[in-house]
Amino acid sequence: xxxxxxxxxxxxxxxxxxxxxxxxxxxxxxxxxxxxxxxxxxxxxxxxxxxxxxxxxxxxxxxxxxxxxxxxxxxxxxxxxxxxxxxxxxxxxxxxxxxxxxxxxxxxxxxxxxxxxxxxxxxxxxxxxxxxxxxxxxxxxxxxxxxxxxxxxxxxxxxxxxxxxxxxxxxxxxxxxxxxxxxxxxxxxxxxxxxxxxxxxxxxxxxxxxxxxxxxxxxxxxxxxxxxxxxxxxxxxxxxxxxxxxxxxxxx
Amino acid sequence: xxxxxxxxxxxxxxxxxxxxxxxxxxxxxxxxxxxxxxxxxxxxxxxxxxxxxxxxxxxxxxxxxxxxxxxxxxxxxxxxxxxxxxxxxxxxxxxxxxxxxxxxxxxxxxxxxxxxxxxxxxxxxxxxxxxxxxxxxxxxxxxxxxxxxxxxxxxxxxxxxxxxxxxxxxxxxxxxxxxxxxxx
Numbered sequence: 001x002x003x004x005x006x007x008x009x010x011x012x013x014x015x016x017x018x019x020x021x022x023x024x025x026x027x028x029x030x031x032x033x034x035x036x037x038x039x040x041x042x043x044x045x046x047x048x049x050x051x052x053x054x055x056x057x058x059x060x061x062x063x064x065x066x067x068x069x070x071x072x073x074x075x076x077x078x079x080x081x082x083x084x085x086x087x088x089x090x091x092x093x094x095x096x097x098x099x100x101x102x103x104x105x106x107x108x109x110x111x112x113x114x115x116x117x118x119x120x121x122x123x124x125x126x127x128x129x130x131x132x133x134x135x136x137x138x139x140x141x142x143x144x145x146x147x148x149x150x151x152x153x154x155x156x157x158x159x160x161x162x163x164x165x166x167x168x169x170x171x172x173x174x175x176x177x178x179x180x181x182x183x184x185x186x187x188x189x190x191x192x193x194x195x196x197x198x199x200x201x202x203x204x205x206x207x208x209x210x211x212x213x214x215x216x217x218x219x220x221x222x223x224x225x226x227x228x229x230x231x232x233x234x235x236x237x238x239x240x241x242x243x244x245x246x247x248x249x250x251x252x
Numbered sequence: 253x254x255x256x257x258x259x260x261x262x263x264x265x266x267x268x269x270x271x272x273x274x275x276x277x278x279x280x281x282x283x284x285x286x287x288x289x290x291x292x293x294x295x296x297x298x299x300x301x302x303x304x305x306x307x308x309x310x311x312x313x314x315x316x317x318x319x320x321x322x323x324x325x326x327x328x329x330x331x332x333x334x335x336x337x338x339x340x341x342x343x344x345x346x347x348x349x350x351x352x353x354x355x356x357x358x359x360x361x362x363x364x365x366x367x368x369x370x371x372x373x374x375x376x377x378x379x380x381x382x383x384x385x386x387x388x389x390x391x392x393x394x395x396x397x398x399x400x401x402x403x404x405x406x407x408x409x410x411x412x413x414x415x416x417x418x419x420x421x422x423x424x425x426x427x428x429x430x431x432x433x434x435x436x
Contacts, residue, residue, distance in 0.1 A: 043395065081278035081386060109385060110283075113378075122378070189385060190392035236385035 023052040023249060024173060031131045034224045048131040053124060054246035056164040056175050057103035057183065058115060060096070063088075066115050073111055083108035086239045101163040103181050103244040109236035112184045112245040121247035123186035126231070128248055130224070135171040136178065149223045152179050156242045184245040188231040279412030280386050287345070287373040290357040295373075297383070298412070303341045304435050305408040308420070309389045309401065311348035312360045317403045321420040322364060324405060328425055329369065332432070339410075339436045342370045345383060347391050347399050349374050387414070409435045 028050040067074050075088045089106045090099055109123075116122050124132075136145070152159060159179070167176030177183075281298035288294055306325060310318040325342055332340065344366070346352035352360075357372045366372065375383065384391055391401035403420035407428065415435065418428050 079278055079282040081280060081282050110382070113382070117378075187381065187392075189390045191390070235388065236382075 022055050024055055025251070026051055026053055026128075026132065026172065029131065031127070031134050033127065033130060034228055046127055048127050050251045051124070051128055052121075052249040052251065053128070053132060053174060054121075054248070055173060056167075057181060057244045057246045058112075059101050059164055060091070060104045061100045063104040063107070063115060064091075064096070066118060070114065070118060073114055078111070081237055082110040084237050084239050086241075087111065089239070089241070099161075101165065102161045103164055103176065105161070105181060105241055105244045106239040107184075107244060108239050109184050109188070109234070113186070115245075116247040119247060121249045123184055123245060124248035125187050126185045126190060129183065129185050130227075132170070132172065132174060133177060135174075137168075137170060146223060149178060150226075153223060153226045156182070161242075181242050181244040182227075182230060182240070184243065185231065188234050189236075191228050191232040277413055280408065280414065281412035283382060283386050285375060285379045285382055287375045287379075288354060290354060290361055290372045292354045300341060300343065300408070301412055302410055303339055304410060304432060305341050305343045305406070306432070307343040307345070307387070307406045307408055308404065309345050309347050309384060309387065309391070311346050311399055311401075312352050312356055313348065313398065317401075317420060321403065321405060322366075324418075324420055324423070324425075327423075328405075328428065328432075331425060331429055336433065336436060337369050340369060340432065342366070343373070344370070345373045345375070345380075347380060347384070347389075347401055349377055349380055388417070407431055407435075 028048055030045045030047050032044055033046050071077070075083075075091070078087060086106050087108060088104075113123055161180065164175055167180050168178075169175045170177055281301055283297055285297050286294050287297055287299075306328060308321050308325065310321055312318075322344070329337070329342060346357065352374050354374065357374060361367070361370065361372050374380075383389075387406060389402045389404060391399050393399055405418040405420055405428075406414055407416040407418065409415050416428060416431055418425075
């Protein structure tokens, strides 16, 4: 009898315990990416499969727990090519208890990816992230909302990071998708703004800017444009004081 | 509002400048991942150490740029003496592990006569992504299942440091050859 109770408890814990309960199921659907793939309007809808997503960005506390087991990711041993010198800088200048439940920032793509892999998850793709973003509380064409977003993207440094559960949530109940941190996506290096295989998609970087506006479905969507420009500027070992992450997971 | 837009362009400018100088002088061999060669043997990425790698990420179904890249790499090889070639590996890694199985890679190397000093590799999807990130290669699957990707040949020294990005369509190999010879 006790055996069954223990088994039940263990089973319960493994389903509802640890990190699983901080994810929600996202039904698949279509969205329109910022950049056109073809002149045909219909082709520009992209279908995103169902997936799970973390409700909160990963916190300093979560990441410290990860490092206590995966010592190769602590800041004194991680090689430069996997995380640059500002990796986890906030831990050295703050009392850890003050930033415990704030999103972990100054984190490289490799470190974020290693965390998700360890949790048996993965980073969300660009499409998944942008799809989530369409479920915000405001109409995307609402100029007040756009202005608010733009203000934040332009000047995120002057906004103070807050605990993840204090962040604003969107219609799906996902906290902090905007207005707090930028987030890593798995395939940030797939932002190739010139869409031609014949040219190999790596013309001088400076050309990206002018050419890309022509390809945008909605050139007035500055906010999305900034996210793409930002991703395009990243390297996988970069760490930044307002760049964090959350994990996703495949269904089944 | 106008001031905001000015800031916006300033930021974009800044991002582009930032982008151009993103470069680390560290060894890519610190990325601990497995590769599978066309003889179906599992090797570590770091097993490329000790030789200069002239490397590109391609996929075998690619009809446009990849054949040009391979031709370029063959031309580079022709310019090197057999003594120099002892210190050099020509490395192709597939961007398309779904379709490029070990058998496909083996057949590809036979069809294209990629034998001495050539190595072809595949790895898992997530490792392909990690590798592309560490090499600074961009790629994106398009709606037809093909890939848009950086058209680049990388020169990596014996210790795993990326020393040069050569544009795949650039037929002038003089700088590249000077660099490669200096690294031997």
